Amino acid sequence: MICNECAYCDYDEQNDEYFCSVNLDEDEIYRFLQSGSNECRFYTPYDEYKIVRKQN
Numbered sequence: 001m002i003c004n005e006c007a008y009c010d011y012d013e014q015n016d017e018y019f020c021s022v023n024l025d026e027d028e029i030y031r032f033l034q035s036g037s038n039e040c041r042f043y044t045p046y047d048e049y050k051i052v053r054k055q056n
Contacts, residue, residue, distance in 0.1 A: 007046040
């Protein structure tokens, strides 16, 4: 899993860095940080052609 390929990975031009745009509440952030796992359960592969396939 590569964060740069995730649909939630956005670029902030002002800070010149990438960040995760998943909207988590405090409890979800705490559980995510305490899990100790390198796997992100919010990972969603970005597919720019997904809409095109639905149209065909």
